[in-house]
Amino acid sequence: MWRFIAGRLLQAIPVILAVITVTFFLVRVAPGGPFDSEKAVIPEVKAALEAQYRLDLPLGQQYLAYLADLAKGELGPSFKYPGRSVNELIAAGLPATAELGAYALLVAVVLGGLAGVIASLKPNSAQDYIPMSVAMIGICMPTFLLGPLLVLLFGIHLEWLPVAGWGDMPGDKILPSLTLGAAYAAYTARLSRAGMLEVMSQDYIRTARAKGLPEWQVVTRHALRGGLIPVVAFLGPAFAGLLAGSFVVETIFQIPGLGRFYVQAAFNRDYTMILGTTVFLSTLIVLFNLLSDVLAAWLNPRLRAQFGEA
Amino acid sequence: MTATTITDATLAEQGTSLWQDAWRRLRKNRLALFGLAVLSTFIVIALVTPWIAPYAYDAQNLDLGASPPSAEHWLGTDIFGRDLLTQIMFGGRISLAVGFVATAVALVIGVTWGAVAGYMGGRVDAVMMRLVDILYALPFMIFIVLLMVVFGRNLLLLFLAIGAVEWLTMARIMRGQVQSLRQQEFVEAAISLGLSPATIVRRHLVPNALGPIIVYTTLTIPSVMLLEAFLSFLGLGVQPPATSWGLLISYGAETMEEYPWLLIFPGAALTLTLFSLNFLGDGLRDALDVRGSGD
Amino acid sequence: MNPVFSLSARVFLACTLVACSTGESNVGQGNREGVFHVGNGSEPQGLDPHVVTGVPESKIIDTLFEGLTRKNPWTLEPEPGAAASWEFSEDLRVITFYMQPEGRWSNGDPVTAHDFVWSWRRALDPAMGNLYAYMLYPVENAEAYATGKLSDPEQVGVRALDDMTLQVTLNAPTPYFLQLMDHYSSYAVHRATIERFGKSTDRFTQWTRVGNIVTNGPFQLKEWQLNRRIAVERNPHYWDADVLRLNGVVFYPTENIVSEERMFRVHQLHYTGDVPLNKIPAYRKLPNTPFVEAPFLGTYFYLLNTERPPLDDVLVRRALSLAVDREAVTRNVLYGSNNPAYSITPPGTLGYQPPQLFSYDPAEARRLLAEAGYPEGAGWPGLELIYNTSESHRKIAVALQQMWKDVLNIEVTLSNQEWKVYLDSVSEMNFQIARRGWIGDYVDPNNFLDMYISGGGNNNTGFSDPVYDDLILQQAPRAATEEERFALFYEAETRLMEQMPIIPIYTYASKHLVHPSVRGLPPNLMDFINVKYIYLDDVPLTEIELE
Numbered sequence A: 001m002w003r004f005i006a007g008r009l010l011q012a013i014p015v016i017l018a019v020i021t022v023t024f025f026l027v028r029v030a031p032g033g034p035f036d037s038e039k040a041v042i043p044e045v046k047a048a049l050e051a052q053y054r055l056d057l058p059l060g061q062q063y064l065a066y067l068a069d070l071a072k073g074e075l076g077p078s079f080k081y082p083g084r085s086v087n088e089l090i091a092a093g094l095p096a097t098a099e100l101g102a103y104a105l106l107v108a109v110v111l112g113g114l115a116g117v118i119a120s121l122k123p124n125s126a127q128d129y130i131p132m133s134v135a136m137i138g139i140c141m142p143t144f145l146l147g148p149l150l151v152l153l154f155g156i157h158l159e160w161l162p163v164a165g166w167g168d169m170p171g172d173k174i175l176p177s178l179t180l181g182a183a184y185a186a187y188t189a190r191l192s193r194a195g196m197l198e199v200m201s202q203d204y205i206r207t208a209r210a211k212g213l214p215e216w217q218v219v220t221r222h223a224l225r226g227g228l229i230p231v232v233a234f235l236g237p238a239f240a241g242l243l244a245g246s247f248v249v250e251t252i253f254q255i256p257g258l259g260r261f262y263v264q265a266a267f268n269r270d271y272t273m274i275l276g277t278t279v280f281l282s283t284l285i286v287l288f289n290l291l292s293d294v295l296a297a298w299l300n301p302r303l304r305a306q307f308g309e310a
Numbered sequence B: 001m002t003a004t005t006i007t008d009a010t011l012a013e014q015g016t017s018l019w020q021d022a023w024r025r026l027r028k029n030r031l032a033l034f035g036l037a038v039l040s041t042f043i044v045i046a047l048v049t050p051w052i053a054p055y056a057y058d059a060q061n062l063d064l065g066a067s068p069p070s071a072e073h074w075l076g077t078d079i080f081g082r083d084l085l086t087q088i089m090f091g092g093r094i095s096l097a098v099g100f101v102a103t104a105v106a107l108v109i110g111v112t113w114g115a116v117a118g119y120m121g122g123r124v125d126a127v128m129m130r131l132v133d134i135l136y137a138l139p140f141m142i143f144i145v146l147l148m149v150v151f152g153r154n155l156l157l158l159f160l161a162i163g164a165v166e167w168l169t170m171a172r173i174m175r176g177q178v179q180s181l182r183q184q185e186f187v188e189a190a191i192s193l194g195l196s197p198a199t200i201v202r203r204h205l206v207p208n209a210l211g212p213i214i215v216y217t218t219l220t221i222p223s224v225m226l227l228e229a230f231l232s233f234l235g236l237g238v239q240p241p242a243t244s245w246g247l248l249i250s251y252g253a254e255t256m257e258e259y260p261w262l263l264i265f266p267g268a269a270l271t272l273t274l275f276s277l278n279f280l281g282d283g284l285r286d287a288l289d290v291r292g293s294g295d
Numbered sequence C: 001m002n003p004v005f006s007l008s009a010r011v012f013l014a015c016t017l018v019a020c021s022t023g024e025s026n027v028g029q030g031n032r033e034g035v036f037h038v039g040n041g042s043e044p045q046g047l048d049p050h051v052v053t054g055v056p057e058s059k060i061i062d063t064l065f066e067g068l069t070r071k072n073p074w075t076l077e078p079e080p081g082a083a084a085s086w087e088f089s090e091d092l093r094v095i096t097f098y099m100q101p102e103g104r105w106s107n108g109d110p111v112t113a114h115d116f117v118w119s120w121r122r123a124l125d126p127a128m129g130n131l132y133a134y135m136l137y138p139v140e141n142a143e144a145y146a147t148g149k150l151s152d153p154e155q156v157g158v159r160a161l162d163d164m165t166l167q168v169t170l171n172a173p174t175p176y177f178l179q180l181m182d183h184y185s186s187y188a189v190h191r192a193t194i195e196r197f198g199k200s201t202d203r204f205t206q207w208t209r210v211g212n213i214v215t216n217g218p219f220q221l222k223e224w225q226l227n228r229r230i231a232v233e234r235n236p237h238y239w240d241a242d243v244l245r246l247n248g249v250v251f252y253p254t255e256n257i258v259s260e261e262r263m264f265r266v267h268q269l270h271y272t273g274d275v276p277l278n279k280i281p282a283y284r285k286l287p288n289t290p291f292v293e294a295p296f297l298g299t300y301f302y303l304l305n306t307e308r309p310p311l312d313d314v315l316v317r318r319a320l321s322l323a324v325d326r327e328a329v330t331r332n333v334l335y336g337s338n339n340p341a342y343s344i345t346p347p348g349t350l351g352y353q354p355p356q357l358f359s360y361d362p363a364e365a366r367r368l369l370a371e372a373g374y375p376e377g378a379g380w381p382g383l384e385l386i387y388n389t390s391e392s393h394r395k396i397a398v399a400l401q402q403m404w405k406d407v408l409n410i411e412v413t414l415s416n417q418e419w420k421v422y423l424d425s426v427s428e429m430n431f432q433i434a435r436r437g438w439i440g441d442y443v444d445p446n447n448f449l450d451m452y453i454s455g456g457g458n459n460n461t462g463f464s465d466p467v468y469d470d471l472i473l474q475q476a477p478r479a480a481t482e483e484e485r486f487a488l489f490y491e492a493e494t495r496l497m498e499q500m501p502i503i504p505i506y507t508y509a510s511k512h513l514v515h516p517s518v519r520g521l522p523p524n525l526m527d528f529i530n531v532k533y534i535y536l537d538d539v540p541l542t543e544i545e546l547e
Helices: A002-029 A043-052 A059-071 A086-121 A126-140 A143-157 A174-200 A203-210 A215-227 A229-252 A258-268 A271-299 A301-309 B002-012 B015-028 B030-052 B084-120 B122-137 B140-151 B155-182 B185-192 B197-208 B210-233 B245-254 B261-288 C003-017 C026-033 C055-064 C113-124 C142-146 C191-197 C257-265 C277-285 C314-322 C326-333 C362-371 C391-408 C419-427 C446-452 C466-478 C482-499
Strands: C035-039 C069-071 C078-080 C083-088 C094-099 C158-162 C165-169 C219-225 C229-234 C248-252 C291-304 C383-388 C412-417 C433-439 C502-513
Touching: A002 A059, A002 A271, A002 B122, A002 B140, A086 A126, A086 A174, A086 A215, A086 A229, A086 A258, A086 A271, A126 A174, A126 B210, A126 B261, A143 A174, A143 A229, A143 B245, A143 C257, A174 A215, A174 A229, A174 B210, A174 B261, A203 A215, A215 A229, A229 A258, A229 A271, A229 B122, A229 B155, A229 B210, A229 C257, A258 A271, A258 B140, A258 C419, A271 B122, A271 B155, B015 B030, B015 B261, B030 B084, B030 B261, B084 B122, B084 B155, B084 B197, B084 B210, B084 B245, B084 B261, B122 B155, B140 B155, B140 C419, B155 B197, B155 B210, B185 B197, B197 B210, B210 B245, B210 B261, B245 B261, C026 C035, C026 C248, C035 C257, C055 C219, C055 C229, C055 C248, C078 C083, C094 C113, C113 C142, C113 C158, C113 C165, C113 C191, C219 C248, C277 C291, C277 C391, C314 C362, C314 C391, C314 C482, C314 C502, C326 C391, C326 C502, C362 C391, C383 C391, C383 C419, C391 C412, C391 C433, C412 C419, C419 C433, C433 C502, C446 C466, C446 C482, C466 C482
Parallel strands: C035 C248, C383 C412, C383 C433
Antiparallel strands: C069 C078, C083 C094, C094 C165, C158 C165, C219 C229, C229 C248, C291 C433, C291 C502
16 A cells, blocks of 8 residues: 555656646747736836846746756746745645635535435435435536625625635635535535445445345445545545636635636736646645545455555 | 356347347436437527527627517527527537537547556556646646637637546546456456457446446536636637527626526526436436346 | 535524624724725735836825825826925926925835935836836936936936935926826835845845835835735824824725625725626616716727738728717617727817717718728628627627628627737737727826827837827927927827727726715726825715615
8 A cells, every 4th residue: 555655656756747847838838928918018128027037048948947946845936926936825825725625625525425325325216306406506506606696695685694705704714615615515416326326236235235234334334435436536636626616716705815826827927826836736636636546445445455465 | 146147148248239228228217218308309409590599699789788588588688689598599509519529528538548547557557647647737728728829719629628628537537437347256257258358348347337427427518518618718619799508607697686587597508408417317327237227 | 414404504503603793894894993995906916116017006006105296186186295396497308306304204214305316217227127117208318228228327317406306307398297206107115125125126025025115105014915905004104194084994806896896785895996887787776876987098999900901991990980889889888887989099188189080870881891892791801809808898899790790791700818818919910800998197198199109019000100100209299388289189199090090989987886984085087096085984884785
């Protein structure tokens, strides 16, 4: 098991390096530069700006200089926010996004997982249809729609919860967490139901039933493990993807998070910020994909045995 | 024991009879038939829309503006005074096409990729899945902007761009399924019978992993339809006056307090499609589930 | 135990826990404490007046810093700022500013003429990369120094005769020069602070952070939380601190104007930077409406690429322009907040009335198109219109697309582009028709008309007319009287609109939601806020019920 994890971490290095390299050149090929603005920029001014950000060097040199800085843990100065380093911006945005992501994941796993498992126990009955219909509406309901709807209902009409903010007023974290969690909860519900149904027809479940175990023990001890494998495979990358996905929620609720920086960096052609957030994101993706693979292995006894042998 | 018998049975059967069998079972599932009927209706309407739409899709009446449903305009009009029913009908052509084609692209790439990686294991698996990791991490927006600049704007490109993004998760799910199935007796039996890997993947692994894949596919179609709207905002995708359900919904969301019908009707079209897809998907899954048939 | 149930249970539980009180609103608390809560569009890039550009930045910087003058928000006439008074020389080329005797930085240092000399040289320093350096170009040798043609900053026409006297020499008489004195590019920055944190031209220093920054305006920086809020509090050393009635201002980076409107509705903001178009009718209907609109010094128009067929034909350009029913657009798409535009200069700019050479005329438009060789749209090669992604740009483009189809029977395809791609297309002239807007930096027709000189950086149409260039660059600056100067502008603008390299569509309007407790915040042509005049009345908060 440990050898597997160590191996994967070793593989992460070329993965992240590849991501950096591709991104580095991709952003520079994209039309529009960081200093383009609606009013024409005087050539001398543009040249001075480019010199301050090393953009006047040959591409190859820029790339090597970036890697050298990165090796020291420096992600460089932001183009959009002069006087701020990318490290500082990421550090400023991360806490809110991580917290939001964690709550959303909680909503997804608890509500979605529970709904999916319950539905799978009595397929094609009311116990199946009702939670699944809610889940389907959740999938149809993109965050840019669900967020405003929740705000209108709970913030404006009922006046129960704040319409925006993060940690400024009591209860202002509830609506954003629900909004972001809902989409994932819907997926989790569908996937866990399908996974459970798949597992429930397997031999080892029949064996367990034949042994006379009560149904709830069959579910919790045996079925749940296998049934959640597809959910785990989905949630790994999904959690890393929350960073990009939380942009909409962060904008609707005025949350000072990383998602806004990540998306706006691309719009602003803030090269260092795009690269910095991408490096950060790719590290997260590698880690979470690894985590989800490890979890899947742990949930799957046969695979676990395989790791044990290795 | 059971598994080996089934394997023998499947081996003996031709692929067609499996599908015939499935169709027989599907026909008994009323919800699945309902889903199939709705989807077929939508597709037929989409095909004949240019001839049956009540208005021209770009005909404006600025002075009328946004008006609620009425006898002339069954679903109301948008702020340009354009008939919403017509907009939804034409939008459905784009959305259904994007949804099905892009998902099909994602499905083919993702399932193949995941199945091969899961089956081969070892280094091949590692390299293939790390490539997936790399693609996950690339800044999507910059990628889209570049695609547009390099290839220009067209619908085919849109399908490809969406498919290129959506197959990644599909591949991960498929790989997980195949990995766990590979260890099971009936696959080991098939290997010991000397079947070629391609045959094993196609005959045994893919059909048995279909459950989650079908479900994920039915989830992908609506999310692809919404993603299309986002890409349109980046400049890829359909441009006004052409429209799609995703665009209608995002426009409608902005005016949901003032003109709720502009959100409700396109939203209903998408929701109905999703429900139908899910009913059909579940029906298909049950129908194809050889082992579950005894229950 | 279905998700809906547990969801509402969770919300209910959360509500009971916090007793369903969302705390006192910002507006209620702000009214009591004299703190003004402002929706400010986006997170500012920074607070260094010589580094940043943009409206949200300027709103904050204007509270922290002060130029030589500060505009009166009702009349837009310059009032004393860091300078207590000023006088012009006989030939109007030399201005002498006398500094405020009690002018102080927020650390107690006196604000001197030397501060301005040093700061203007910094603003113009080519190494600074200041995008707004050109605002100081009317100053003698400023342009030469900023573009590196002159390396000696001593030769720039700004000198300190003594601590309290600043002398500015201009290239030519510049009627609008005093207006530039309260643009942030001409603000003074605190030399000792900047040098403590790095080189004077270094963009990467920490001198603008809370605790470091030293400013000379009515307020000083109190709190700066990225993407959350920026709060300023009274500067105790400010020379005119006695007239201040606000105790502080809090700026929120409200990127999403729909969210901003909701924050206003629940009394979280006194003032919004913008109003969603769709909400305008509902707000107008409110008794005692908080919706405030006013003409704004800017024009919304389409650029026509005169170097590409079929737009290289002036007949086609005019046909397109005459086929646009601007009244219908402003009335139905923009809910009547904006006026139709028939010229590039907004009417009434400092008393200047631009020519109106045409109006909506479908018959004439068809005739022109036929004359150009496309009768009833026959043989029309097609056109593409680009605009950057935005709800209102899309709406206007969709409306015009249909007008051109209905009136001229021609197809124009629309193509929205992501912001930077769009900027690239416009500056490379890689388009046929492109959406464009121009907002005046100062109130003078020159700011609009000098865009269309041959090869001008913001021309982007290929329009080139030597007579026009001569009128704008040579004759107008030498005009003896304002009347004569405006006559020259009128002549130039007439030539421009005859050639129609642009299709004007509407003049801008500023739109805000302003809480009834806010006083001393008059709407004006520059959408300018002078915090010195603002105060908050403790009026009871009433529920805002739309529709």
